[in-house]
Amino acid sequence: MESQLKEITGEEVASLSDPRIQGLVTVTGVRVSPDLAHATVFYSVLAGEDEMAAKEGLQSAAGRIQAAVGTQTRLKRTPRLHFEPDPVVARATRIEAALREVRTDDDSHKE
Secondary structure, three states: OHHHHHHHHHHHHHHOOOOOOOOOEEEEEEEEOOOOOEEEEEEEEOOOOOHHHHHHHHHHOHHHHHHHHHHHOOOOOOOEEEEEEOHHHHHHHHHHHHHHHHHHHHHHHHO
């Protein structure tokens, strides 16, 4: 179920024309509640892009995306979609920045 929702939401997000998200947002995962009433859609944005603007754009398109999920799945009730930045991507970005800083410090000490 989660992989199907990830595919559907990813396709819908890619087709949106909202400049806050157009071409800048990638759906990275979906977590569905046990009762299928809610689904959290995790996303990432390109480095340097406004994560909160992307969230606003996704929330404004939630009805359209949810309608697509409803037509493409055979669920009695379509889960209500919530959008959250992917915490794994944010952590990986911080770790990568820290490693770059360590490398830069190492390089400056070698000279």
